[in-house]
Amino acid sequence: MLNTVAAAVQVGALTTEIREFKLPEIPADAGLLKVELSGICGSDWPDYKKDGGPRILGHEVVGRIAKIGKIAEKRWGLKEGDRVALEEYLPCGYCDRCRTGEFRLCDFTDKWMGGIRYGATNTIVEPSLWGGYSQYLYLHPNSVFHRIPDHVSSEEAALALPLGNGIEWAVHEGGVGIGKTVLIQGPGQQGLACVLAAKQAGADLIILSGLTADMERFKIAKSLGAHYTIDVSSEDLKEKIKEVTAGKMVDVVIDVASGGPSTITTGIDVVKKRGTVIVAGKKNRDIPNFYSDVLVSKYVALKGVRGHSYGAVEQAVQFISSGKFPLKEICTHKFGLNQVDLALKTVGGEGLPGAIHCSVDPWN
Structure with a gap:
């Protein structure tokens, strides 16, 4: 094992440089992950545009346990060499939210309230290795894991968290399932995850809306289970939904579109009486x-949501492991560690074309 670790560190707004860190000593209750691949979340792009101090972004992390303390080994049920996907949350483990299984809402995980989490914590917080755009990542005692089978590709394994979001928002929060009709606004990685979740849950009608520039994503959406796609640049969304639902409109709207609140108001317009509108992105x-x-x-019912539950990510891992879905179509770009700036700009629409889910291989 190396004595130093290379990582892509955000040192300012839209600025990254490669830095080396000393490989940390691992206490009995912690561990070290050799990062195999880290997916790029859509939220990494707005974070990258801000100067949040030196930090290693990346929280959709897949890798193998490189070191593990004796206490951690017993607590986590893991051993060296095990392959895992890591959640971004580092919950306290003892508050009401943690004790009732909603640890993603624990204040200790909230970066806006001073908590620590993977992909958001400053490198001045020892031992610095808090993000996935790094060769190794420090495993905090409160880390949350999901086992990944060896036959699953690293690119598809890195979809565990975004697919978990789709399952959480569409099924667990939106109640999408047999007999339900759903509109998903926004055909990015989260929107496509919602399409897959709705399809697997047995939704009767799945509609995805987007822009003219999203035509390739519309094709992928149909391969994942969408029944209709609507280009809101050239079609009237409300009229088209009236047409395809015979005037009944939709039971659930899931808004994962970027931009202002117009998609929320449109969602309220097209949802049925007693329907549900899920808002999964901040509109500012x-x-x-x-x-x-x-x-x-x-x-x-208008519901704001964020993140995924443990159970939703476990379901996502099962989806991925089954091999039943054409997930390779979502995995569009893979970058090396010295290309992280380009990778983030690609996700933000300012780099390479055709991006859906991109990832970083820290060993290239």
Whole structure:
């Protein structure tokens, strides 16, 4: 094993440099992961545009246990050489949220409240290796793992968290399943994950909306189970949904589109009475006040969501391991460690074309 670790460190807004760190000593309750691949989450791009201090981004991490302390070995049920996907959350383990299985809502995981989590923590916090764009990653005692079978490719294994999001938002929060119709707004990696989750849950009708530039993504969406795709640049979304639902509209709207609140208000317009609108992305602007009256008159549930539960990621791993789905179509780009800047710009639409889910191989 190396004595030093190479990592791509964000040192400022839209600026990355390769730095070396000393391989840390591992206490009895912690471990060290040799990173195999780290997926690039859509949230990494807005983070990269901000100067958050020196940090190693990347939280969709797959790798093998390189070192593990005796206490950690017993606590985690893992050993050296085991292959795992890692969640970004580092929960406290003892608060009400943790004790009831909602550890993603633990304050200790919230980077906006001073918590620590993978892909967001400053390198001045010892032992510095808190992100996936690195050859090795420090395994905190409160790390959360999912076992990954050896036959699964690293690119598909890195989809565990985004697919977990899709399952959480569409099925666990939205209630999508047999007899339900759903509109998914936004055909990025999260939107496609919601399509797959809705299909596997047995939804009667799956509609995906996007822009003219998303035509290739629309093709992939249909291969994953979408029944209809709507280009809102050239078609009236509400009228098209009336057409394909025979005027009944949809039971659930899942908004994973970027931009302002217009997709939320549109979702409220096209959802049925007693329907549900799931908002999975921050809009940075308020919803127009008059829509509160529409929510009341239509008896609509408007739910904000973030992240995934442990169970949703476990289901995602099962999806991936089954080999039943053409997930390779989602895995579009793989970059080396010295290409992290280009990788992030590609995810942000300012680099290479055709990106859906991109990843970083820290050994290339």
